[in-house]
Amino acid sequence: MSGVVYMMSDKPRGVIYTGVTSDLQGRVWEHRNETQQGFTQKYKVKNLVWFETHPNIVLAIQREKSLKRYLREWKIELIEGFNPTWIDLYESIAALENVYRPHPNTRQWGDYN
Numbered sequence: 001m002s003g004v005v006y007m008m009s010d011k012p013r014g015v016i017y018t019g020v021t022s023d024l025q026g027r028v029w030e031h032r033n034e035t036q037q038g039f040t041q042k043y044k045v046k047n048l049v050w051f052e053t054h055p056n057i058v059l060a061i062q063r064e065k066s067l068k069r070y071l072r073e074w075k076i077e078l079i080e081g082f083n084p085t086w087i088d089l090y091e092s093i094a095a096l097e098n099v100y101r102p103h104p105n106t107r108q109w110g111d112y113n
Contacts, residue, residue, distance in 0.1 A: 003060025005067060005100075006051035007079060008040060012086035015043045016075050020064040022057050024048075025093050032090070047088040050079040052100040059111055063100060 004024045008017045008031060017040050021027035028048045031040045039045070054060040067075065082098055083089060089096060 003054045003057035004051050005054065005060050005064045007049055007067075007075065008045045009047050009049045009079075009086065010044045011047075013076060015045055016049075016072065016079075017043070017045045018064060018067050018075070020057070020060045022060075024051060025090075028090050028093075047086070048090045048093070049086050049088070050082050050098075051089070051093075051096075052098045054100055055111065059100075 003020060003022055005018070005020050006024060006028070008019070008028070009015060017031075019027065030036060032046045034041045052063070054063060067078075070078075079086065
């Protein structure tokens, strides 16, 4: 089962939420429709602005934990590198691809080949 790390926001350069899932479309739908109480409901975070896919959920969770330690500006750079105008990507999930590739010298490289 593949994994996806994603970021959602309320507006360009606004609140940023980072999450992980094995079903991106379903999970974003839950955020948008406020099916659960929490951070995204409180801050009206409904726009999918960035995501990347991983070969399995374990690697996606590791990446999510890493991204949560990133400085806000680094997250903004990551988002704007993939989605410069911060448009909501929800309707385009199936048409977009952003596969994470670790640096070839890292020990995780073999997990992605």
